[in-house]
Amino acid sequence: MFDFSIVTTWFDSLLRETLGLGDFLSILIECVLVGVFILAAYAMLAIVLIFMERKVCAYFQCRLGPMRVGPWGVFQVFADVLKMLQKEIFFVDKADKLLYLVAPFLVLIASVGTFSFMPWNKGAGILDFNVGIFLLTAISSIGVVGVFLAGWGSNNKYSVVSAMRGAVQMISYEMSLCLCLITAVVLTGTMQISGIVEAQSGPFGWLVFQGHIPAIIAFIVFLVAGNAEANRGPFDLPEAESELTAGYHTEYSGMGFGFFYLAEYLNMFVIAGVATTVFLGGWMPIHIGVAGVDSFMDCIPGIVWFLGKAFLLVWVLLWIRWSFPRLRIDQILKLEWKYLMPLSLINLVLMTVIVALGWYIK
């Protein structure tokens, strides 16, 4: 299995020893490079995801999707981005200009922040703390603030209603989201992202296999709650285009809207990525305990495993999004507080019992 830390160590020693740069400079250069990498990957993935959404949604709906811009419509998203960049940025009269301007950045910060936790490959995790999972959920909750401020700052009644909905929904669903992650942490015994992935090596080491019933329940609840957290249908109430036109981003144009749009897709990817990391082994290939097969699996690079699993989950999320009607606000809260929350709590207890008695697959 290729270990990406070889590259990073080599580059670090190149800066420090060969070029003789001091601590400050070398760390600065590394940070800038990593930052550029994150943003580039972020933008690229956004483009891929938007195109994927359009095509997959079209195929579920018996349509072809974009076909005109480029062969099979592949340049459609670029055309959209170009259009969005050209659009006039305007302010609504009596809008709170500061909040109105800050809100899209807050949403974007939350989304980029959580995005940085993705373990791309062995040794290629960018943010890797001993309280990784905690920090991840903490950063992701900044997004709520962005949504709320956008709705409040727009001076639009639809947006205010949408902001209230967004806040109440996202805060509620964070509960089961975190409970599911804690369930996984109980099994792996660490909160560090790389540690969680390492814990899933070995034959049938992925958490959904290792932790069997409670892990599978946690995985499914995580996907549902994550879908709600990312404001994706059937939980897209804050947007609810047939009720609130476009909800909190009704009054945004150009890149202001673009940031919300980007963040929405990347949040979906982050949810899929975290689910992959925690429950499906991250970059870890599947091992079945037969040496030949296992070594063949190891030949496939970790990043392919990670992206493959993440995109599969994204596809499942799209499938769900394009099959179901939207819930109502009280129903969405009922689902969380009456079904998902109790379920994840019981599940956490179950997992603790299983771990304590050693009934998981070792």
Add this chain to the structure above:
Amino acid sequence: MENNNSYFGGAVKGVKSLLTGLGVTMKEYFIPKVTEQYPENRKTTLHVSERHRGRLVMPHDAEGNHKCIACTLCEKACPNGTIKITAEMRETEDGKKKKFLTDYQYDLGDCMFCQLCVNVCPQDAIKFTNDFENSTFERGSLVLHLDKELQYESSLPNIIDGGAPIEIGKWNTKK
């Protein structure tokens, strides 16, 4: 929630109905798509009903004669004032005075395709065709002079009698 039965039973039933829905979309994901690709298909699989009302025409025969006698019934029948007929009195060879059409102005932009003009015409001098590609960049070019269109030709001549055949329950999806 009245009792535990309905709590758990409802959840199970709900999940089952959601899975059924997912099954339907999954099935549709793999079956052929229904998008018709106009304008790529305009010369191949495009079908436009023969009776579709695209615009009014005044058929001319091979010598360039039309049947209009300038009776202005169509002009009077039109609810929108789309048609304006100009005629003059001319003397025919046998010395009788007769009305002759000098201009038949038809404003496609005002027309609401109600077919009253065609219904009222005693000579069957005008009819609707299914030539539907009439968009232009200015309203002025929608004002047509039907009697001057000696050799009127549709932008898609093969569409006049319907174009490619259709079958109900199938889609003309090929390009």
Add this chain to the structure above:
Amino acid sequence: MKLENIQFELNVFAAEMAKLKNEKHFDFLVTIVGEDFGEEGLGCIYILENTKTHERMSVKAVNADRNEPYIPTVMHLWKSAEILEREVYDFFGIKFLGHKDMRRIYLRSDFEGYPFRKDYDMSADNNRYVLTDDPEPDYTFEYNLDKDGRLVATKRPLFGDEDYVINIGPQHPATHGVLRLQTVLDGETIKKIYPHCGYIHRGIEKMCESYTYPQTLALTDRMDYLSAMMNRHALCSVIEEAMGVEITDRIKYIRTIMDELQRLDSHLLFYGCCAQDLGALTAFIYGMRDREQVLNVMEETTGGRLIQNYYRIGGCQADIDPNFVQNVKKLCAYMKPMFKEYRDIFTGNVILQNRFKNVGRLSMEDAISYGCTGGTGRAAGWHNDVRKNHPYDMYGKVDFDEITYQNGDCFDRYMVRMDEMEQSIRIIEQLIDNIPAGDFYIKQKPIIRVPEGQWYTSCEGSRGEIGVYLDSKGDKSPYRLKFRPMGLPLVSALDDLLRGEKIADLIAVGATLDYVIPDIDR
């Protein structure tokens, strides 16, 4: 039916109307037709139905005073009168004594004059575009007679100081057009709705007064474009009845089949829009996909997809397409499996059931009182199908069920339409093989004149009873032509249906009421 009006004096009018309702059980106010009777004055014709025997009658009330005309209100007897009387006030300036909310409904609040009066100045100078905003007062008037018999107005505010008012529409994805619902909210809960109509008011009835009879037909397809066939059917029927034209069996068969195809088309769109309003875009596309096939079948014969333009006085525009029979059969075969697909993806879905069941309930009494005909009334258990109650064309001879449900909630309204689609297929299948030979059109005189008199005929449209009232003075144009809009009662019932529900329910109720705005505004 030819109207034999009973006329009541204004001082006993309210009491006599109450007697009709309470003693003779005329509990369904079909419509109120405002009319300028010329010398006689301004007045109204009330068309009533007894919902037990389906007997219909008409009552006339006239006020000779053209400057300050008034008629006592009947809104406490029939809830539908509330909005219908506002319409009459808007067009004729007749003030209804005791009506709680006497505002204009279609025209701007600063409109001068009453356009449907025959002495209204129709010159272009008097009817310029207004480029200023509608001032839109936030108060309303109630008119009453004081002890000297003079009209006095009482001013009432529409909103409280604390009210959070949000406009749903006129540009809003869920109102299906330009309807504006001024909604008073308390958080997400709706406290009150004031509907504002008229954003697409074209004055079709007024235009018809200057058109010849064949020309009036051109406008019907543009009212409820999803019941284009039925609108025209009703207008053709009323003119044919008045002129005494007997149509052939072939025409009757064709009209019945076409009406049912149109119903199928409309209900498929209803299904699609329901899905879209609830956020299930995929189900919406499936509905629209299959509607395409229905439209293909219709287009081959009529030449139109939305504006069908097919019926005319004395028959049809053209004979059916040579492939029509075969196409319709293929369509029926194609549609049947699709109904199961709709059930699987949308009807059975637990989210839909939760959003529709017990939401926006309309009791049967209210449905009758509001005059909510069609699927909305039938969902509440009211047997109001014109096809059954007053059979026309082939409907008396074919075998089909009138779908009714009991709860009157969103889910029942939805199910009525879903089941009706299957009934439409059933009717079509019974007729399609037996279309008799004969004329598809009975030639009429070049200039059509209708004998003097008043007629009212109705057909079952896609979303209720579409009725046409025709008053002829023997000219080549109608003296007064009034369409009974199917959607207006539905809009007037919105406030009652939604008080205390959530904003999201407004969308669900709006979707299932299935109103079409050009039909309301005309």
